[in-house]
Amino acid sequence: MRIPVCLVAAASLLGATTAIAQGFKPTRTVEAIVHTGPGGGSDVFARAIAVMLEKEKLLPVRLQVVNKPGGNGNVAVAYVAEKKGDPNTIAFFTGNWLANYLVAAEAKFTIRDLTPVARLVLEPAVIAVKADAPYKTLKDFIGAATKNPGKLKQSGGSITSRDNVVRQLLQQATGARWAYISYPGGGQRVAALLGGHVDIMVIEPEEAGEHIRAGNMRVLAQVTEKRLARFSDVPTLKEAGFDVPVVPQVRGVVAPPGIPKENVEYWQALFHRLTQTPSWKKYVEDNQFEDGYLGSAELVTFMDGFNDRMRGILKEAGVKTVR
Amino acid sequence: MDILGGLANGFAVAFQPLNLLWCFVGVLLGTLVGIMPGLGPPATIAMLLPLTFKMSPAGAIIMLAGIYYGAKYGGSTTSILLNMPGESASVVTCLDGYQMARKGRAGPALGISAIASFVAGTFGVLGLMLVAPPLAKLALSFSSPEYFGLMALGLAMVVLLAGRSMVKALLAALVGLWIASIGTDLFSATSRFTFGQVELLSGIDFVVVAIGVFALGEVLGNLETREGVQMLPMPRGLLNLLPTLQDLKDCRFAFANGSVIGFLVGVLPGAGSTIASFLSYGVEKAVSRRREQFGTGVIEGVAAPEGANNSETGGALVPLLTLGIPGSGTTAILLAALVLWGFRPGPLFIPDNPGLFWGLVASMYIGNVMLLVLNLPLVPLFAQVLRTPSYILYPLILGVSMIGVYSTSSSLFDLWLLAGFGLLGYVMRKLDYPAAPLILALALGNDFERALRQSLMMSEGSLSILVTRPISAAMLSLAVLVLLIPAFGRFNAWRLRALEQE
Numbered sequence: 001m002r003i004p005v006c007l008v009a010a011a012s013l014l015g016a017t018t019a020i021a022q023g024f025k026p027t028r029t030v031e032a033i034v035h036t037g038p039g040g041g042s043d044v045f046a047r048a049i050a051v052m053l054e055k056e057k058l059l060p061v062r063l064q065v066v067n068k069p070g071g072n073g074n075v076a077v078a079y080v081a082e083k084k085g086d087p088n089t090i091a092f093f094t095g096n097w098l099a100n101y102l103v104a105a106e107a108k109f110t111i112r113d114l115t116p117v118a119r120l121v122l123e124p125a126v127i128a129v130k131a132d133a134p135y136k137t138l139k140d141f142i143g144a145a146t147k148n149p150g151k152l153k154q155s156g157g158s159i160t161s162r163d164n165v166v167r168q169l170l171q172q173a174t175g176a177r178w179a180y181i182s183y184p185g186g187g188q189r190v191a192a193l194l195g196g197h198v199d200i201m202v203i204e205p206e207e208a209g210e211h212i213r214a215g216n217m218r219v220l221a222q223v224t225e226k227r228l229a230r231f232s233d234v235p236t237l238k239e240a241g242f243d244v245p246v247v248p249q250v251r252g253v254v255a256p257p258g259i260p261k262e263n264v265e266y267w268q269a270l271f272h273r274l275t276q277t278p279s280w281k282k283y284v285e286d287n288q289f290e291d292g293y294l295g296s297a298e299l300v301t302f303m304d305g306f307n308d309r310m311r312g313i314l315k316e317a318g319v320k321t322v323r
Numbered sequence: 324m325d326i327l328g329g330l331a332n333g334f335a336v337a338f339q340p341l342n343l344l345w346c347f348v349g350v351l352l353g354t355l356v357g358i359m360p361g362l363g364p365p366a367t368i369a370m371l372l373p374l375t376f377k378m379s380p381a382g383a384i385i386m387l388a389g390i391y392y393g394a395k396y397g398g399s400t401t402s403i404l405l406n407m408p409g410e411s412a413s414v415v416t417c418l419d420g421y422q423m424a425r426k427g428r429a430g431p432a433l434g435i436s437a438i439a440s441f442v443a444g445t446f447g448v449l450g451l452m453l454v455a456p457p458l459a460k461l462a463l464s465f466s467s468p469e470y471f472g473l474m475a476l477g478l479a480m481v482v483l484l485a486g487r488s489m490v491k492a493l494l495a496a497l498v499g500l501w502i503a504s505i506g507t508d509l510f511s512a513t514s515r516f517t518f519g520q521v522e523l524l525s526g527i528d529f530v531v532v533a534i535g536v537f538a539l540g541e542v543l544g545n546l547e548t549r550e551g552v553q554m555l556p557m558p559r560g561l562l563n564l565l566p567t568l569q570d571l572k573d574c575r576f577a578f579a580n581g582s583v584i585g586f587l588v589g590v591l592p593g594a595g596s597t598i599a600s601f602l603s604y605g606v607e608k609a610v611s612r613r614r615e616q617f618g619t620g621v622i623e624g625v626a627a628p629e630g631a632n633n634s635e636t637g638g639a640l641v642p643l644l645t646l647g648i649p650g651s652g653t654t655a656i657l658l659a660a661l662v663l664w665g666f667r668p669g670p671l672f673i674p675d676n677p678g679l680f681w682g683l684v685a686s687m688y689i690g691n692v693m694l695l696v697l698n699l700p701l702v703p704l705f706a707q708v709l710r711t712p713s714y715i716l717y718p719l720i721l722g723v724s725m726i727g728v729y730s731t732s733s734s735l736f737d738l739w740l741l742a743g744f745g746l747l748g749y750v751m752r753k754l755d756y757p758a759a760p761l762i763l764a765l766a767l768g769n770d771f772e773r774a775l776r777q778s779l780m781m782s783e784g785s786l787s788i789l790v791t792r793p794i795s796a797a798m799l800s801l802a803v804l805v806l807l808i809p810a811f812g813r814f815n816a817w818r819l820r821a822l823e824q825e
Contacts, residue, residue: 038369039655047372048663054373065369070525071507071514078521104507106514106521150783158509181467181780182510184773185655187648191592194646195463197781210647210669286665319511 024262026088029062033091035076037069041186045251046092052279058270061088072100072158074107081109083256087263090117095250098303099160099310105322112307115255115264116299118271121284122248122292125162125202125223126231130193131216138220138240141200145176152178153198155189159319160310162249163189163202166223168313169244193217205231205288223247228288245309248290252299268295326452333681337689342382342682349386350690353393354697360401360409360534361727364394365652372660380664381679385686387660391653392444392636392687395596396694399436399629404429404708405720407538409727411529412596412632414762415604417537418484419617419624426620430564430706435622436629437698438566439578441691443630446582447589447637448687451644456673459645462590467777468788470593472798474771477598477763479802480605482809484759486618489809492760495751499761502527503768510776522736530731532765534724535741536758540748542717564703566622574626577607581630588631589638592650593774596635597766600628609808637687644680646670 032050034042043065050063068076073096083089093111101110127138135141145152156163164180171177181198183189190207192198194216205228211217221240222231237244253271255264274280275293284291294302314321336342356367368387375383398413403420416436423432450458478496485492505516506526517523566574581603588599607627608617617624642648647668649655661668666676673680711719728741751758782788790796 037652037655038365039649039652039657039659043369043656044659044662047369047659051373051376051663067366067369071521072524074507074521075525103511104514104524106517106519106524108521153781159511179780179783181777183777184509185592185649187592187642187650187655187658191463191642191646191648192466195466197466206667207647210667210671214670216670320513 024087024260024266026059026061028088029064030059031066031089032063033066033068033076033080033089035069035073035094035097037067040069042092042094042251043067048283049092049274052274052277052283055279056274056277058274058277071104071107072160073097074100074104077101077107077111077114078109080254080256081113085258086256087259090253090255090267093252093254095162095247095306096158096160098250098306099314102307102311102314102321102323103160103319110323111254112303113257115257115259116296116303117253117255117264117267118296119250119252119292119294119299119302120271120275121251122290123251124205124228124248124288124290125166126205126208126219126228126234127166127200127221127223128193128203128208128211128217128219129200130196131218133199133218135199135220136218138235138237138242141220142170142174142176142242145178146174149177150179152200154178154180155183155192155198155201156180157184157186157189158182159317160314162247164317165247165310165313166202166244168316169247170242172316173242173244206286209288224290230288247309248292250292250302250306252292252294264296329677329681330452330685332678333683333685336381336678336682337385337685341379342385342686343689345378345382345386346389346686346690347693349389350393350396350694350697353390353395354397354694354701356390357394357397357409358400359397359727359730360407360723361530361730363410363652363731364391365656366731367394368653368656368660372656372663375660375664380666381682383660383664384657384679384683385690387657388640388683388687389690391657392633392690393694395444395633395636396437396440396698398632399440399625400433400705401723403432403436403625404705405538405723406541407720407724407727408530408533411533411766412600412635413629414533414537414597414766415600415628415759416625418604418759419619419621421541422618422620423622423625424709428620428622429709430702431566431570431622432625433702433705434564434566434699435570435574435626437695437702438571439574439581439626439630440633440698441695442578443582443585443634444637444691444694445688447586447634448684448691449637450586450634451637451640451687452684455641455645458590459641462592462642463646465591465593465794467774467781468792468795469798470591470770471774471778471789472795472802473588473591473594473598474767474774476798476802476805477601477605477767478771479805480601481760481763482806483605483608483617484757484763485809486755486757488755491754491756495756495758496760496764499764499766500768500771502532502761503765504772509773520736522734526769527740528728528732528737529766531728531737531740532744533762534728535744536748536751536761538720538724539741539745540752540758542720543745543749544752545713546717564706565699570622574623576610577603577623577626578630580606581627582634585631585634586638589635589650590641592642592648593770595651595770596632596639598770599631599635601763601766603627603631605805609805643668644672647672 032046034046036042046065053059068079080091097111101107193201219234222234224236398410399416401407401409402413402416406417406421408414420432481496507524584603585599588594607623643654649658728737778788
């Protein structure tokens with residue numbers, strides 16, 4: 001959508017006081033690409049950020065969310081890659097972007113071809129069972145899974161999702177085996193657990209919170225380094241006796257390939273500033289996210305480590321990697 | 324809070340002038356979005372989301388919900404007038420709706436679709452109000468094997484959509500299933516039938532195929548016969564543009580059928596309005612006394628699916644509001660909106676926010692009345708489209724098709740696909756292959772496959788899980804019965820012939 005020139009001019013005048021890097025400033029509406037449809041995790045995250053940027057008056061222009069769903073994120077990556085050099089495009093990535101191209105041979109572009117800008121949040125998770133399940137601790141569940149290999153079931157997203165990574169890591173560490181059933185929508189995963197069709201799931205704390213309050217769900221452990229404020233009586237994986245790496249869902253920002261260094265610095269500083277604002281702090285707290293800001297350089301190191309671990313996990317799961 | 328008290332409270336909220344205005348804005352936007360093929364309610368709601376932060380939560384949810392159910396009213400318009408389904412839920416409306424238009428009965432078709440939408444939409448709200456919490460619990464007992472049964476039942480409807488040749492119908496359905504399998508597999512994240520094309524990783528959008536095969540196929544076919552030189556017949560006089568009393572009588576059962584099936588399917592988080600519309604069309608045809616006339620412009624064939632896809636919205640709000648579980652793209656964005664406004668959707672949402680829930684319910688009664696009043700006068704206006712000479716109408720259909728497809732994906736690749744499927748639709752028409760089975764199989768293919776594979780994962784590979792669970796066994800038996808319908812007919816014909824010969 002085009003914004004009249006006079007409005008843009010007015011907006012940039014307002015924005016002049018908040019301009020961070022010298023030289024570069026977006027001049028028209030910025031497109032923010034996400035890989036989910038409206039209502040999906042990334043879409044909601046991007047729209048929340050658009051609202052915060054407006055409220056805190058950090059961006060002189062409007063941030064418009066553009067949905068490029070499909071191919072587990074590969075379609076969105078390809079779209080951003082084709083915007084090579086475009087100063088008015090950014091994208092919100094998730095861990096899926098870092099995992100999916102490992103298995104999709106068609107992906108001509110990968111997230112590693114894009115320009116890393118910043119990591120923003122880490123989303124912790126909790127491991128939940130139905131309230132009337134016989135398992136009181138994660139040890140109970142692992143014990144039951146060891147006794148009946150392959151009989152117990154977990155609901156989750158695609159095979160490269162964090163849900164499955166947590167399962168693979170726990171299976172490797174304990175030798176227990178249980179089945180993993182993929183559901184395309186988060187709602188269906190919860191419905192499968194509440195209907196008693198699966199035994200366990202990895203779920204966002206905020207989402208689990210309401211089901212716990214209603215007495216439908218019980219949390220066995222949290223996939224975190226230290227206990228979340230609202231789950232202070234639930235052990236972390238390590239405290240529950242399972243010393244496996246903590247895999248948070250990661251969200252952050254990338255930009256098209258081939259943009260000048262000053263543009264990267266502009267975006268990096270903008271998002272750093274965003275993470276210092278009260279709106280951001282409230283948002284992170286409300287959703288029980290972990291503040292996970294990393295600048296462009298550290299993000300590269302993080303991506304390397306993430307890719308290596310993912311490759312190992314996929315191999316373990318019997319999925320052929322192509323890169 | 325008891326229901327009457329809650330409802331009184333709700334109407335007090337919904338009748339506040341500002342909320343009435345938001346309700347009207349919502350249903351008006353919804354109607355427009357529904358009429359335009361392409362841009363759907365989820366994208367519209369997402370675009371409006373930033374504006375809602377300045378509104379009261381009650382006004383905001385009333386408006387967004389209005390877009391959701393309002394779009395279902397508008398969805399039938401292009402199906403009936405141009406054979407161009409704007410969304411998957413109105414594909415089946417093309418079958419009889421467009422044939423009615425060709426016979427000069429576009430007005431009654433549009434009118435009955437508004438009336439069916441109103442009746443069933445209101446039924447959906449009633450259901451949402453009266454039985455939401457217990458029904459949501461019941462919906463949870465549905466898991467993958469049950470969804471497999473439901474999808475199999477839906478696919479069995481192919482035999483009811485077949486034209487003269489059952490073999491051709493089944494072949495078309497197989498092609499539909501194959502198209503559905505293109506893209507990235509959910510379970511293994513590997514790609515299937517993408518031929519190295521990155522654009523195909525996300526699969527082929529349903530709307531592209533439906534518009535291509537139906538609308539473009541129709542245009543190409545008509546160009547060849549040159550029949551289109553003259554305009555479609557259009558009776559004069561306002562009365563002839565609305566359904567007659569006889570029409571309403573014919574649709575008595577369709578109203579009830581669409582209302583009930585739509586609502587029940589809507590409550591299931593894994594089903595959706597497409598299967599609701601196909602199922603109610605199938606049921607309508609299976610029990611009809613003039614079964615053989617379906618597909619030639621029977622008014623019940625429009626009323627049943629149009630009712631079903633409206634009643635479905637009331638049903639779909641049940642798991643959303645009572646459990647915080649969204650079943651479709653639109654309910655997912657509504658859930659996201661509630662979260663962004665600071666609510667916590669979940670099992671305690673209604674007890675925590677009775678005013679909001681009852682306000683929404685009351686506004687939906689009002690909204691459905693507004694939609695009926697809004698849509699009926701539009702009928703004569705839209706019917707004028709058919710007065711357009713074909714040398715203007717056909718290019719117009721081409722243009723609207725392309726804009727519709729491009730507006731959903733902004734991808735040139737999809738326009739090429741549209742052209743390809745237009746040709747496919749033309750060839751199918753020439754060779755007398757029915758298009759509806761292909762579209763039905765494409766719409767259900769993914770869910771069908773997914774439910775089967777999920778079931779097999781649950782049972783460690785044993786197919787018995789599909790028949791040992793009562794609900795799934797019942798639906799599979801029903802599916803087999805439906806598949807046998809044509810055999811009965813043939814047996815009957817053979818018996819009559821045998822009798823005559825004696």
